[in-house]
Amino acid sequence: xxxxxxxxxxxxxxxxxxxxxxxxxxARALSKAPARVLLIDKTNHHVFQPLLYQVAxxxxxxxxxxxxxxxxxxxxxNVTVLQATxxxxxxxxxxxxxxxxxxxxxxxxxxxxxxxxxxxxxxxxYAEYAPGLKTLTDAVQFRNKILGAFEICERTPTPQDxxxxxxxxxxxxxxxxxxLAGAIAELARQTLAAxxxxxxxxxxxxxxxxxxxxxxxxxxxSLAAAATAKLTKLGVEVRTGAPVEKVDAEGVIVRxxxxxxxxxxxxxxxxxxxxxxxxxxxxxxxGRAKVLADCSVPAHPxxxxxxxxxxxxxxxxxxxxxxxxxxxxxxYVGRLIAGRLKGEPAPPAFKYFDKGNLAxxxxxxxxxxxxxxxxxxxxxxxxxxxxxxxxxxxxxxxxGTLFRWSWKLLTRQRLARLIIEPESPRDARSQxxxx
Amino acid sequence: xxxxxxxxxxxxxxxxxxxxxxxxxxARALSKAPARVLLIDKTNHHVFQPLLYQVAxxxxxxxxxxxxxxxxxxxxxNVTVLQATxxxxxxxxxxxxxxxxxxxxxxxxxxxxxxxxxxxxxxxxYAEYAPGLKTLTDAVQFRNKILGAFEICERTPTPQDxxxxxxxxxxxxxxxxxxLAGAIAELARQTLAAxxxxxxxxxxxxxxxxxxxxxxxxxxxSLAAAATAKLTKLGVEVRTGAPVEKVDAEGVIVRxxxxxxxxxxxxxxxxxxxxxxxxxxxxxxxGRAKVLADCSVPAHPxxxxxxxxxxxxxxxxxxxxxxxxxxxxxxYVGRLIAGRLKGEPAPPAFKYFDKGNLAxxxxxxxxxxxxxxxxxxxxxxxxxxxxxxxxxxxxxxxxGTLFRWSWKLLTRQRLARLIIEPESPRDARSQxxxx
Numbered sequence: 001x002x003x004x005x006x007x008x009x010x011x012x013x014x015x016x017x018x019x020x021x022x023x024x025x026x027a028r029a030l031s032k033a034p035a036r037v038l039l040i041d042k043t044n045h046h047v048f049q050p051l052l053y054q055v056a057x058x059x060x061x062x063x064x065x066x067x068x069x070x071x072x073x074x075x076x077x078n079v080t081v082l083q084a085t086x087x088x089x090x091x092x093x094x095x096x097x098x099x100x101x102x103x104x105x106x107x108x109x110x111x112x113x114x115x116x117x118x119x120x121x122x123x124x125x126y127a128e129y130a131p132g133l134k135t136l137t138d139a140v141q142f143r144n145k146i147l148g149a150f151e152i153c154e155r156t157p158t159p160q161d162x163x164x165x166x167x168x169x170x171x172x173x174x175x176x177x178x179x180l181a182g183a184i185a186e187l188a189r190q191t192l193a194a195x196x197x198x199x200x201x202x203x204x205x206x207x208x209x210x211x212x213x214x215x216x217x218x219x220x221x222s223l224a225a226a227a228t229a230k231l232t233k234l235g236v237e238v239r240t241g242a243p244v245e246k247v248d249a250e251g252v253i254v255r256x257x258x259x260x261x262x263x264x265x266x267x268x269x270x271x272x273x274x275x276x277x278x279x280x281x282x283x284x285x286x287g288r289a290k291v292l293a294d295c296s297v298p299a300h301p302x303x304x305x306x307x308x309x310x311x312x313x314x315x316x317x318x319x320x321x322x323x324x325x326x327x328x329x330x331x332y333v334g335r336l337i338a339g340r341l342k343g344e345p346a347p348p349a350f351k352y353f354d355k356g357n358l359a360x361x362x363x364x365x366x367x368x369x370x371x372x373x374x375x376x377x378x379x380x381x382x383x384x385x386x387x388x389x390x391x392x393x394x395x396x397x398x399x400g401t402l403f404r405w406s407w408k409l410l411t412r413q414r415l416a417r418l419i420i421e422p423e424s425p426r427d428a429r430s431q432x433x434x435x
Numbered sequence: 436x437x438x439x440x441x442x443x444x445x446x447x448x449x450x451x452x453x454x455x456x457x458x459x460x461x462a463r464a465l466s467k468a469p470a471r472v473l474l475i476d477k478t479n480h481h482v483f484q485p486l487l488y489q490v491a492x493x494x495x496x497x498x499x500x501x502x503x504x505x506x507x508x509x510x511x512x513n514v515t516v517l518q519a520t521x522x523x524x525x526x527x528x529x530x531x532x533x534x535x536x537x538x539x540x541x542x543x544x545x546x547x548x549x550x551x552x553x554x555x556x557x558x559x560x561y562a563e564y565a566p567g568l569k570t571l572t573d574a575v576q577f578r579n580k581i582l583g584a585f586e587i588c589e590r591t592p593t594p595q596d597x598x599x600x601x602x603x604x605x606x607x608x609x610x611x612x613x614x615l616a617g618a619i620a621e622l623a624r625q626t627l628a629a630x631x632x633x634x635x636x637x638x639x640x641x642x643x644x645x646x647x648x649x650x651x652x653x654x655x656x657s658l659a660a661a662a663t664a665k666l667t668k669l670g671v672e673v674r675t676g677a678p679v680e681k682v683d684a685e686g687v688i689v690r691x692x693x694x695x696x697x698x699x700x701x702x703x704x705x706x707x708x709x710x711x712x713x714x715x716x717x718x719x720x721x722g723r724a725k726v727l728a729d730c731s732v733p734a735h736p737x738x739x740x741x742x743x744x745x746x747x748x749x750x751x752x753x754x755x756x757x758x759x760x761x762x763x764x765x766x767y768v769g770r771l772i773a774g775r776l777k778g779e780p781a782p783p784a785f786k787y788f789d790k791g792n793l794a795x796x797x798x799x800x801x802x803x804x805x806x807x808x809x810x811x812x813x814x815x816x817x818x819x820x821x822x823x824x825x826x827x828x829x830x831x832x833x834x835g836t837l838f839r840w841s842w843k844l845l846t847r848q849r850l851a852r853l854i855i856e857p858e859s860p861r862d863a864r865s866q867x868x869x870x
Contacts, residue, residue, distance in 0.1 A: 043854065043856075044582060044586060044852070044853065044854045045852075047855050061497070061498045062496070062855060063495045063496045063850055063851045063853060066853055068630075068852045068853065070631070071848070071852065074629055075631040079591075080632040080633065081591075081632075082586075082589060082590045082591070082628075083590065083854070085585040086589045098590075100587075100590060100591070101590055101591070102591075102592070103592075116813060131570065136853065136855045137855055137857070137858065140855060147479060150828045151479055151517075151518040152535075154516075154517060155517045155518065155519050155533075155535060155536055156517075156535070156536070156537075157537070157538075166500065193501075194509055195505045195506060195509040195514075196505070197515040236830065257525070283516070305639070306458050311528055344814055394850070396846075396848065396850050397850075399838065400835070400838070400850075403835070403838070407831055413506070413831065414830070415498055415831050415832075416498045416499055417479070417480075417503045417506065418479065418480050418498060418503065418571065419478065419479045419480070420497060420502055420571045420572055420575060421478075421572050422572070422857030422858065423572065434785075
């Protein structure tokens with residue numbers, strides 16, 4: 001079905017790596033450009049990362065917050081989507097190396113929007129015990145782990161095991177950690193409370209630890225205090241000034257104190273994906289590629305890095321790793337390339353338009369800081385819900401998400417409480433049967 | 436939260452193994468019985484197996500066709516639900532052996548509703564290459580495999596690989612095989628057709644093989660012919676009288692002919708779970724426990740086997756392995772036990788009330804045989820949809836499923852087209868980053 005015409009075959013090649021907010025925005029901004037756009041992502045879907053915690057805590061299904069990238073872009077005929085893993089870039093030869101694709105893929109323009117991964121601050125051995133939440137796979141594994149802990153408690157009669165199983169530690173007091181802790185508290189205390197016979201799921205111990213002096217450092221202090229009060233009311237113990245000194249099979253050591261637990265979730269830090277490494281350009285301490293004012297990298301006006309994996313300073317401070325920055329940078333770079341193809345003059349430097357910050361705690365509370373308004377409570381939660389629904393890429397996801405949220409609000413039911421094992425036990429299939 | 440009163444502690448113990456249609460129906464029929472009911476299932480959810488193929492082909496999400504068993508039964512206070520694997524039964528000591536539970540669990544009454552697994556007719560080595568569809572895990576793996584085949588084609592330029600990747604063989608012409616083949620055809624030819632650039636997903640080759648003389652042997656011959664015609668129209672090649680002689684890494688050998696493919700799906704046969712083996716009772720050729728007219732096993736009036744894993748003859752023919760038989764037997768046995776606890780006389784023998792047969796092919800066609808009515812086409816499809824919606828256990832699943840079906844009908848979109856890898860690549864997390 002290669003319907004490329006002779007003219008199209010001469011169009012410049014643009015490779016976008018990553019189908020997150022940044023990559024998708026760049027591809028869309030190129031929709032009318034005379035170019036052959038190739039978008040490559042490791043997975044087949046765009047995922048709305050800010051709602052991953054709702055999949056992990058059984059509110060939403062993976063399908064609500066993720067959409068097949070090729071479906072999102074299928075009407076845009078100048079885009080080809082590949083599910084594949086980029087392993088490197090040869091900036092001299094202008095090619096991407098892609099796992100499973102025999103020949104390197106040439107580009108005239110390259111947009112890297114490869115995001116971040118978790119940072120364990122030099123302790124990669126923590127990863128095994130303290131998973132983070134960046135992909136649908138992570139979210140489904142979290143869900144299995146949280147629900148599985150309750151199931152084990154119900155079937156094991158020994159209370160000393162229960163203590164470890166029912167202690168949940170969330171490391172990191174940013175929005176992700178705060179939202180996750182609140183959601184686990186609600187899951188246990190509201191949804192699951194009446195469904196177990198042999199122990200009380202509401203008896204769980206939930207601790208949010210933050211190394212810094214307070215949670216939600218990107219928000220005003222008054223909002224952080226309101227969020228802390230709300231978390232405490234939901235039964236979350238908030239420990240600030242509490243750096244994690246060790247994570248192992250038995251739990252965590254926080255400021256000298258050993259907390260025994262089998263459930264540690266990591267929301268403490270990120271580092272840039274290998275984009276800077278591929279390009280051989282300077283990176284900041286978090287591994288993010290330092291980019292120029294137009295998001296290109298020094299000495300390579302044809303290579304751009306956007307979103308979480310780029311480090312761009314505005315007013316002496318690096319832009320935060322949030323969806324809005326990625327979307328705006330992606331769109332900016334897409335338009336810049338489209339303009340350059342048309343011979344237009346270069347646009348002014350990228351400028352971030354800050355639409356504010358939101359974080360939610362529990363079902364009827366959020367904190368919000370936007371356009372000079374600071375508020376905590378139900379109104380902020382409504383804004384939060386509205387904004388998040390809006391950013392889902394598919395109409396069907398919006399309808400589904402609205403339905404799930406309404407249903408949960410009315411019934412406190414969480415419909416996605418499934419433990420789906422990644423593998424069927426092979427022996428169960430081949431076991432001999434008496435006959 | 437063990438709120439068992441002194442009276443309750445003296446109630447007889449009833450263990451139900453399996454939370455499928457049979458086990459759930461038995462538990463519900465015991466809702467008012469003075470008994471301590473323990474329902475044990477390997478998974479935490481009841482799954483509506485007849486719709487698993489719709490998860491495998493990206494129409495529905497796992498959450499639509501599955502519900503947490505403890506949620507379904509949470510209002511029934513005499514039931515405790517355990518997610519655990521039963522490994523055996525000691526009929527002399529009247530205990531169940533359960534993996535991960537240190538002490539054997541005693542029962543006064545035992546109901547085994549453990550279902551079936553796939554049968555490869557003595558060739559268990561086929562399982563690796565020709566998975567079957569019985570669990571959510573199976574369905575998610577099917578979905579990954581089907582969608583993954585298209586993704587590989589899009590990124591590999593060599594057409595000889597495409598041939599193997601784009602050939603799909605479904606083994607078994609019963610309702611499961613027929614529905615699955617029709618759904619794969621629609622997925623490729625309607626939903627995916629416009630979304631790939633380098634090859635045409637509609638060019639896939641789809642073969643349904645059946646060893647017997649025709650498909651849908653449980654239906655009238657005219658309906659089987661109508662279904663064959665519909666499948667052919669959808670682009671499925673139907674081969675009957677075509678026994679599978681071998682399945683291996685390269686594909687299948689069907690009646691002497693080698694078909695090269697990486698996608699073989701097994702819908703050809705089942706065998707009973709080890710229930711008969713656990714009990715040491717006689718089993719039929721498919722490994723199903725032969726039961727008496729009241730679903731109990733010989734010499735053990737306190738042990739019952741229901742559903743797919745039981746073999747009960749009516750009019751000289753064993754009852755079919757369908758949901759209706761399991762539901763009716765489960766309910767019968769639950770009521771029988773409840774009656775016996777009240778000292779009521781034994782009920783008459785179990786009698787199956789046959790509500791008929793349905794199978795669907797594509798979006799606007801089904802075949803139906805019920806109450807003397809035989810019909811093929813849109814009307815049967817509407818009945819099919821109505822019946823299937825009705826049997827979903829949760830209201831929320833019904834609403835969600837109706838929405839997805841309507842959406843697909845209107846837009847031909849399949850919303851659940853996600854490839855979710857079971858594991859995150861560990862190295863991606865611990866890989867060093869340039870800084």
